[in-house]
Amino acid sequence: TWHRAGVQNRRLAEPPGPALANHLALTVRCPDDGDGDPDRPDDPGTWLVDAGLGDALHEPLPLRSGVYRQGPLTFRLRPSEVAPGGWRLDHDARGSFIGMDFEPAPATVDHFLERDEYLSTSPESGFVRVLVVQRRDAGGVDQLRGCTLSRVDAAEHPHERTIETEADWYAALADVFGLPLPELDAAERTRLWAKVHADHEAWVTAGRP
Numbered sequence: 001t002w003h004r005a006g007v008q009n010r011r012l013a014e015p016p017g018p019a020l021a022n023h024l025a026l027t028v029r030c031p032d033d034g035d036g037d038p039d040r041p042d043d044p045g046t047w048l049v050d051a052g053l054g055d056a057l058h059e060p061l062p063l064r065s066g067v068y069r070q071g072p073l074t075f076r077l078r079p080s081e082v083a084p085g086g087w088r089l090d091h092d093a094r095g096s097f098i099g100m101d102f103e104p105a106p107a108t109v110d111h112f113l114e115r116d117e118y119l120s121t122s123p124e125s126g127f128v129r130v131l132v133v134q135r136r137d138a139g140g141v142d143q144l145r146g147c148t149l150s151r152v153d154a155a156e157h158p159h160e161r162t163i164e165t166e167a168d169w170y171a172a173l174a175d176v177f178g179l180p181l182p183e184l185d186a187a188e189r190t191r192l193w194a195k196v197h198a199d200h201e202a203w204v205t206a207g208r209p
Contacts, residue, residue: 130146
């Protein structure tokens with residue numbers, strides 16, 4: 001089941017709530033999983049299966065209130081305070097966002113079209129301003145934000161380094177994230193690197209918002 005959801009960004013002063021419609025949450029009902037009642041929203045046979053949350057979930061979460069640890073990250077799932085009958089996922093303090101609320105009702109594509117256009121095209125959108133690649137595994141999270149490559153794992157502080165050259169940047173995409181981008185020719189690769197590097201420099205100059 002699709003649900004209209006709102007991801008609360010750490011870098012933006014956005015209120016919590018699914019009305020943001022900047023995320024599509026996904027739940028899956030497994031009737032044979034446990035002795036749950038399908039008429040109950042906290043039934044143990046219903047799971048939050050959300051592969052689109054970047055550096056958050058590595059495995060599905062049972063749709064029940066509780067605290068869940070996956071590798072070095074801890075999540076809290078609880079009833080939403082802003083979406084009646086819905087749910088709130090609180091991200092780990094080291095995560096890239098604060099949390100996500102989603103409505104209980106099923107959603108359709110129409111629920112996301114307006115916000116999707118903004119996120120995909122607006123110069124103010126974080127998805128337009130800075131390139132971000134994230135990969136979650138059992139031991140942590142790899143993230144490439146512009147030219148900054150970081151790793152969050154069991155260590156107290158993230159491992160972080162700035163990539164300075166085109167060759168190293170494409171090597172990181174291929175080796176860390178499995179994105180060799182064979183469809184790009186040499187000129188296209190150089191143009192992409194030039195844009196990413198310029199955007200990264202602007203981001204750093206602006207104070208990394």
